[in-house]
Amino acid sequence: xxSREIFEQIKKKQSFLCVGLDSDINKxxxxxxxxxxxxxxxxxxxxxxxxxxxxxxxxxLAFYESMGVSGWNTLEKTVNYIRYNYPDIFIIxxxxxxxxxxxSNLYAKAFFDAMDFDAVTVAPYMGEDSVKxxxxxxxxxxxxxxxxxNKGASDFQYVRENDERLFEKVINTSMNWGDExxxxxxVGATRAEMLQDIRKIAPKHFLLVPGVGAQGGSLAEVARNGxxxxxxxxxxxxxxxxxxxxxxxxxxxxxxxxTEVQQEMADLLKEASLL
Numbered sequence: 001x002x003s004r005e006i007f008e009q010i011k012k013k014q015s016f017l018c019v020g021l022d023s024d025i026n027k028x029x030x031x032x033x034x035x036x037x038x039x040x041x042x043x044x045x046x047x048x049x050x051x052x053x054x055x056x057x058x059x060x061l062a063f064y065e066s067m068g069v070s071g072w073n074t075l076e077k078t079v080n081y082i083r084y085n086y087p088d089i090f091i092i093x094x095x096x097x098x099x100x101x102x103x104s105n106l107y108a109k110a111f112f113d114a115m116d117f118d119a120v121t122v123a124p125y126m127g128e129d130s131v132k133x134x135x136x137x138x139x140x141x142x143x144x145x146x147x148x149x150n151k152g153a154s155d156f157q158y159v160r161e162n163d164e165r166l167f168e169k170v171i172n173t174s175m176n177w178g179d180e181x182x183x184x185x186x187v188g189a190t191r192a193e194m195l196q197d198i199r200k201i202a203p204k205h206f207l208l209v210p211g212v213g214a215q216g217g218s219l220a221e222v223a224r225n226g227x228x229x230x231x232x233x234x235x236x237x238x239x240x241x242x243x244x245x246x247x248x249x250x251x252x253x254x255x256x257x258x259t260e261v262q263q264e265m266a267d268l269l270k271e272a273s274l275l
Contacts, residue, residue: 001090001118001139003180003206007230009055009088014266014275016231017258018056018092018208020238021046021078023063027243029250039067043078045251046242047086053255053262056090056234057082058208079115090118090234092143092208098123098130105133112137119143121186121208124170128177135178141206142183146170147198149188149211167194171201180204187226189217189235195225203228210236212261219261223268231274237261 010016023039023046032038047057059078064071082089097107097120104122111120112134119141122131134142147157147167157167164172171185180202187198189211198207207226211217212235219235226233241261245253269275 010231013055014269015053015055015262016233016235016265017054017261018058018234018236019050019054019241020236021057021059022238029246037074040074040077044081046254049251049255050258051086053258056092058092058094058236060094093117093120096121096123098126101129101133104130108134112140131177135182143208144174144185146185147187147191147194149190184208189222192218192221192225206232208234212237219264227272
């Protein structure tokens with residue numbers, strides 16, 4: 001999927017929403033425990049309820065890996081379900097991988113060949129040779145961790161050297177590894193004021209922005225500081241949507257929560273003259 005194709009989906013749905021499938025088995029509605037695969041049953045209902053409002057889904061692999069083999073089976077079924085039923089949806093493996101070249105090559109094979117994700121989040125700490133294997137896949141994206149919204153982000157990401165913060169160095173350096181057709185960046189919504197600085201370095205790249213909703217990030221601030229001529233944003237909401245309800249109507253509650261976000265996004269897209 002090209003960046004232009006992602007933008008076409010954004011315009012079609014008047015949305016740049018990414019729904020995070022952080023499907024914690026301990027938080028899904030209890031009645032689903034009677035099904036053969038409770039987490040897949042939950043994901044399927046969430047996807048069916050929100051597919052016309054979201055341009056992307058992002059399973060966080062920790063919630064699947066923690067269940068062992070059954071969790072991997074659930075993840076594969078979830079990806080296949082989206083691929084078969086909603087093929088225009090962009091699917092992100094929130095895996096945060098990053099290792100030496102040979103290992104990264106196998107991680108890339110796992111997520112892009114075996115699982116057919118469109119993108120995978122990658123940690124840049126080990127440098128170019130840990131990222132390059134992911135970039136060899138045509139039509140796939142590396143989403144590089146740049147500026148995160150967690151409390152510990154200040155431990156390293158804001159350290160300055162020669163008047164350049166570490167997260168800026170990550171973006172500046174990695175711009176030589178790929179381009180806007182195979183690389184995106186993770187930028188936390190709670191750091192929305194930093195988006196202007198990031199856009200000076202990476203004006204054309206899509207940014208994956210977690211932290212809106214339950215984590216308190218402002219969607220309006222993210223849009224006004226981070227949009228480009230193709231929107232350039234995939235804003236993720238996980239708990240605020242998928243756990244909006246815990247009864248038998250959980251999917252309808254999720255749709256209501258997603259609709260509220262989508263309507264705000266439509267207004268912001270119109271404000272930016274992108275619709």
